[in-house]
Amino acid sequence: MSIKVNVRNNNYEKAISIFKRKVKESNIMFELREREFYKKPSAVKKEMKNKAKARNHWKKVKLLEEDSRKKGKKF
Numbered sequence: 001m002s003i004k005v006n007v008r009n010n011n012y013e014k015a016i017s018i019f020k021r022k023v024k025e026s027n028i029m030f031e032l033r034e035r036e037f038y039k040k041p042s043a044v045k046k047e048m049k050n051k052a053k054a055r056n057h058w059k060k061v062k063l064l065e066e067d068s069r070k071k072g073k074k075f
Contacts, residue, residue: 003028 003022007015023029039047 003019003026005015005019005022
């Protein structure tokens, strides 16, 4: 997978900004950070489980907030 950017009219600043945007959208840097160190499979599972718990927690908080707004209460 390669990212190519053409420089037009010697406008290298614009080309650099386009390159940075393409790298960010392709999540290459995220993948490099993830692969920087070896993670044990059990640590990966534990991390995924904790992320799921956090997502569910914030989803509950959001639902409670919406319900309280409908009823005119504040938590």
